[in-house]
Amino acid sequence: MKKISILGSTGSIGTQTLDVVAMHPEAFEVEGLAAGSNTKLLLEQVRKFNPRRVSVATKELAEEIKSSLPEGVKLYSGKEGLTEVAAGGEADTVVTALVGSVGLQSTLAALEAGKHIGLANKETLVTAGHLVTELAARKGVKLLPVDSEHSAIFQCLNGENPKDVASITLTASGGSFRDYTRQELENVTVEQALRHPNWSMGAKITIDSATMVNKGLEVIEARWLFDLSYEQVHVLLHPESIIHSYVEFRDSSIVAQLGTPDMRVPIQYALTYPDRWESPAKRLSLSEIGKLTFKEMDFDRFPALRLAFECGRAGGTATTAYNAANEIAVARFLRGEIAFLHIEEIISEVLQRLEIVAYPNLEQIEHCDQTTRELAATL
Numbered sequence: 001m002k003k004i005s006i007l008g009s010t011g012s013i014g015t016q017t018l019d020v021v022a023m024h025p026e027a028f029e030v031e032g033l034a035a036g037s038n039t040k041l042l043l044e045q046v047r048k049f050n051p052r053r054v055s056v057a058t059k060e061l062a063e064e065i066k067s068s069l070p071e072g073v074k075l076y077s078g079k080e081g082l083t084e085v086a087a088g089g090e091a092d093t094v095v096t097a098l099v100g101s102v103g104l105q106s107t108l109a110a111l112e113a114g115k116h117i118g119l120a121n122k123e124t125l126v127t128a129g130h131l132v133t134e135l136a137a138r139k140g141v142k143l144l145p146v147d148s149e150h151s152a153i154f155q156c157l158n159g160e161n162p163k164d165v166a167s168i169t170l171t172a173s174g175g176s177f178r179d180y181t182r183q184e185l186e187n188v189t190v191e192q193a194l195r196h197p198n199w200s201m202g203a204k205i206t207i208d209s210a211t212m213v214n215k216g217l218e219v220i221e222a223r224w225l226f227d228l229s230y231e232q233v234h235v236l237l238h239p240e241s242i243i244h245s246y247v248e249f250r251d252s253s254i255v256a257q258l259g260t261p262d263m264r265v266p267i268q269y270a271l272t273y274p275d276r277w278e279s280p281a282k283r284l285s286l287s288e289i290g291k292l293t294f295k296e297m298d299f300d301r302f303p304a305l306r307l308a309f310e311c312g313r314a315g316g317t318a319t320t321a322y323n324a325a326n327e328i329a330v331a332r333f334l335r336g337e338i339a340f341l342h343i344e345e346i347i348s349e350v351l352q353r354l355e356i357v358a359y360p361n362l363e364q365i366e367h368c369d370q371t372t373r374e375l376a377a378t379l
Contacts, residue, residue: 004118004271005032005053005085007106008097010041012202013120013146013263017095018045020268023280028271032085034098034106039065046073053089055081082106087113093271095146096121099204100327101320101369104128108362111135118270120146122221126323128365129224143225144270149218150225151266152244152257157226158274166250168228170218171238172297173198175209178239182301188340190333198241198261207330211343216308220319223312230312235305237295242284260284304344307351316358317368318351324369325350328376346379 004021008014014035021028032053035042039061046054046069054069055076056062062077069075076084082102086094087109094110095118096103103121108128110117112135119125125132136143145151149170157165176193177185196206208214219233244266246256259265262281269276299306304326311318329343338346350372357364 001027001029002093002271003029003031003089003091004093004095005034005051005089005091005115006030006095006097007034007082007086007103007121008036008099009033009045010035010038011097011099012205013097013267014095015041016264017097017118017267017271018049019280020264020271021049024277027277031089031091034082034085037061043068046070053085055085079105083109086110087115091115093118093144095267095270096124097146099123099202101127101323104132104365107132108135111139111141114139114141116142116144118144118146118267119150119225120267122147122217123323123327125221125224126217127320127369128360128362129220129319130359131362131365133224142273144273145221145225146263146267146270147218147221148261148263148266149245150222151269153222153226153247155257155269156245156247156255160247160249160255162227164249164251165226165228165232166248166252167232167234168222168226168245168247169234169236170215170222170245171236171241171243172212172215173209173241174237174239175212175214176206177210178237182341185341186339190336193333193340197239203334204327204330207333207343208326210340211326212302212305213308213326213330213343213347215302216305217323219305219308220312220322230309235297237297238292239295240289240292242286242289242292258284258286304347307344307347311351314356316356317354317360317365318356320360320365320368321350321354321356321372322347324372325376328373332377346376349379350376 030049030051033051034055036057053074059077086106093116097120101123107124241261260282311322325347329346332338
């Protein structure tokens with residue numbers, strides 16, 4: 001029986017991970033659950049899956065739920081709580097389903113403790129890719145991608161020689177506003193931005209999909225996961241989200257991974273790799289789909305994606321700043337403080353103002369992250 005801990009258990013990826021666990025109760029044991037402030041759902045999860053360790057966002061929330069927990073469950077809070085759930089206990093695999101760079105410290109702690117990582121928190125590699133991949137290699141543990149695009153690439157590369165890879169292509173749905181012009185984006189609302197046509201995701205990721213920042217983060221993540229140059233990473237608009245991504249090899253052969261849009265498939269594969277088990281996902285019928293469409297990526301229409309490539313090539317803390325500026329800008333948009341197009345403008349302005357550290361240590365990364373957030377909050 002595989003023991004797992006989930007960071008971000010009440011979010012979209014976390015709840016779907018527990019769907020997979022519930023479908024295979026004979027195969028998985030939940031060691032730990034870390035959530036934010038949704039204590040009602042967390043307590044439901046605790047009663048159903050009986051974890052040994054639980055963490056919430058604050059000490060105050062921990063006090064509120066303390067008396068509701070079954071006897072013997074260890075309760076933690078804050079950043080320290082994330083680390084305890086990630087690195088403590090007997091989990092074999094830690095699913096990092098947190099949103100944002102808050103997942104970095106706990107992921108590093110889990111790696112240091114020798115845990116395999118089911119990686120859904122792309123910001124970890126965007127913020128500190130060199131530190132994370134170096135530590136994983138040193139500890140001999142796996143970084144198993146949970147994002148549908150990276151899982152697709154991972155599956156396409158099974159059994160292949162990495163030297164034979166010519167390029168990879170990440171597909172993008174285009175998000176809520178894929179058919180809008182730049183002019184039409186000027187007055188869009190939060191409610192409109194949160195209506196993703198294909199996927200059911202949390203608010204922040206849905207906004208990132210609409211700006212194409214999410215794809216930018218995935219480009220940077222792919223560079224680290226698969227040890228590629230940015231010249232080898234491409235993005236293609238594919239509105240149906242059926243081809244999740246593909247690999248072109250040097251002999252011109254292309255291998256793609258297809259399926260219905262259901263995150264439980266890549267989540268389950270990360271937990272069962274290298275085996276494949278029965279899945280709750282609907283099976284794909286290409287005859288029902290009828291046709292698949294594709295468009296070249298327009299970097300003038302989606303400048304945030306262009307910025308991601310530029311930051312990736314610049315390296316160092318450029319990608320840290322890209323992510324941190326976006327997190328603040330998205331939060332401000334969701335609160336109604338700024339317009340939709342201001343998100344990418346804030347990211348661009350921050351990047352122009354900050355000095356980049358070429359090969360940062362953890363302290364320098366954290367300093368860049370904090371400085372960027374403070375600046376992005378004022379623009």
